[in-house]
Amino acid sequence: MVTPQEQVRPEVRPWPALWALVLGFFMILIDSTIVSVATPAILADLKSDVGTVVWVTSAYLLAYAVPLLITGRLGDKIGPKKLYLTGLAVFTLASVWCGFTGTIEMLIIARVFQGLGASMMTPQTMAVITRIFPPDQRGRAMSLWGATAGVAVLVGPILGGVLVDALGWQWIFFINAPVGVIGFVLAMRLVPDLPTHDHKFxxxxxxxxxxxxxxxxxxxxxxxxxxxxxxxxxxxxxxxxxxxxxxxxxxxxxxxxxxxxxLLPLSLFKDRNFSLANIAITTVGFAITAMAFPLMLYAQEVRGLSPTRSALLFIPMAVISGALAPFVGRLVDRTPPRFIAGFGLLCCSVSMFWLSQELQPGIAIWKILLPLALLGVANGFMWAPLGTTATRNLPMHQAGAGAGVYNTTRQIGAVLGSAGIAVLMESRLAANLPAMPGGAPGEGTGGGKLPAALAQGFSDSMGQAILLPAGVLVIGLVAALMFTKPKFMQQRPADAPVVAEA
Missing domain, CATH: 1.20.58 (Methane Monooxygenase Hydroxylase; Chain G, domain 1)
Structure with missing residues (x-):
């Protein structure tokens, strides 16, 4: 058994290890969103109904979210590398299974195994960062992790549209096989075997x-x-x-x-920053998931864009978020987190308020891209400081448990966002388009462009719905502004240089 003050062996190379982990993390996050674009093709090919095909996504998200507390703790017990590799193998094999299925029922079962594999992997990425990077370098490491999370949510629909259009829906799963094999080999070679802790389960x-x-x-x-x-x-x-x-x-x-x-050491929540970071990441998970639904419906139903072209609206956000990651990572290691995370959450809320005002039938597309570009700035400044602040003060033997809690709250936030925005969209459509029975999104349309008489009401409904995630983010902003300085910043003189590995 090792002590909380365990030191990583000097031969450990943290950055190559992190890049190996990020590859697998990117793959599992893409699978949270990529299926949405392929749903119509799956519906037609497997001769299913809408109520059943929804479970292709729901089963994955359930199997992903529910075990996170357990897999985070299990990583502390048997080692994060072993559990990560096991999860990656399960995920990759389940992906191939998904591609070869011929019935909707078998596809749903295969997606459950995909979700279980993802739940084994996700907490281990954060736990390894916490254990192999010193406190004053975790900001840059977590910025890469955060940029991966932010960009993957955006790349999923784009990649899904391209693969479905060019090769068929099966390839959104087959593409995981070579990526999974490469990720497994890299993780096997580059991720260190870290000391385990003799936990009772x-x-x-x-x-x-x-x-x-x-x-x-x-x-x-x-x-x-x-x-x-x-x-x-x-x-x-x-x-x-x-x-x-x-x-x-x-x-x-x-x-x-x-x-x-x-299983869940409640002592984790004695750390004020850990508790506040979990509140903030819940609002981020809620908002990022929620805003995508009304925006995509507006793009396809009002503007008549294809699913792939609709997803391309997110490109400025993805590019800006990825470009900011190295800069923000260095800043996180030098600046109190309340300023960086607070700025990111403020930008996120403002961008969604702004976007809600721009969703009009005849508006130029470039005017919609401006608030989405600001959302890219927000993504760049949110993910890294929140993830770093959550884990920075945790003892090493609780790194996996802390990562499990953090990722569980993020996933629950995403589920709440999905449910909340659906209810609000239905409500606003019922109010603005009373001729549509029940006001269900897309009801009465053929999935193409809406008649001109309905476009204004539909656009207003989608814009009003986006006010919900914009408002929820204010809660996260308040939580971020209450962060305290991490311990290593309190102990280091203000003018002391930070030495960081490139």
Missing amino acids: DLVGVALSSIGLFCLVFGIQEGQKYDWGQIKGLLSVWSLIIAGLVVIGIFLVWQARNKGEP
Whole structure:
């Protein structure tokens, strides 16, 4: 067993290790969004219905989000490298399985295994950064991790559109096979075997957290599908959500009273920055997921753009976010996080307020690209300081647990964003387009351009919906402004130089 003050062996080369991990991390995040573009093709080829094909995405997100607390802790116990490689192998094999499936039911099952593989990998990337980079270099490392997360969410729909148009929907999964093999070889060679910690596994905590998160995430994720009412018999969406909250409450009580070693060490939340960073990343996950839905519907239904051309609207955001990553990473290692993260969250909220005003039927496309470019600035300044601030003060033996919590809150934020924006879009469409029964997005259209008489009301509805994520980000901004200086900044003289490996 190692102490919290363990030191990484001098022969460890952190940057090559990080690049190897980022490749796999990029791949699994792309798979969170890439399927949305291929849904119509899957629907037609596998002769399914809309209610069933939605589960191709839902099953993946559920299997990804629910086990994150467990896989984060498991990485501390058996080693982050071993669990990462296991997850990458599961994910890659499941991707090939997805491509070869001939029925919608088998595709959904294969996507569950993909999600499980992704859940094994994600916490390990953050845990390894925490353990192999010294505190005053983690900002640049986390900026690469954050830029990967930000860019992957944008690249997914673009890549999906190109592959579906050129080769067929199966190739959105087959493309993972060579990337997964390369990523496995690189991780095997470059990621160090870090010391493990002799944790006892909290089986009661595992059961409670799994049941509670499943009920909560499933209820929120599927609420819109069942109109927030009955699912089957006496089972309703709200009963599932309430049951999930109750079980999570029991889980937290058990964690507080567990005299052994709990699955979720509540001592993590004694670190003010860790708690605040989790609040902030929840709002970011909510907003980034939520804003994409109304924007894509506006682009396709009002402007008549194809799915691929609609996704290309995100290119300025992706380019600016990636270009800013090295600069922001250096800044994170020198500047108190409240200023950097606060600036990023402010830009994000402002960009969405701005975008909501620009969604009009006849507006020039370049005017829409301007707030999206500001969103790229926001992405560049949000992900790195939030991820770095969450983990910087954590003891090494809790790096995996901390990463698991952080990624769980991010995923729950994304699920809340997806559900929340769906409800608001439906509400605004019902108000602005009363002729559309129920106001369901796209109802009464053929998936192409809307009639001119409906374009203004539809555009207004989508713009008003984007005000929701813009407002939620204000909560994250307040949390970021309450960050304190990391311990290493408090201990180092203000004029001391920061030595960072290029």
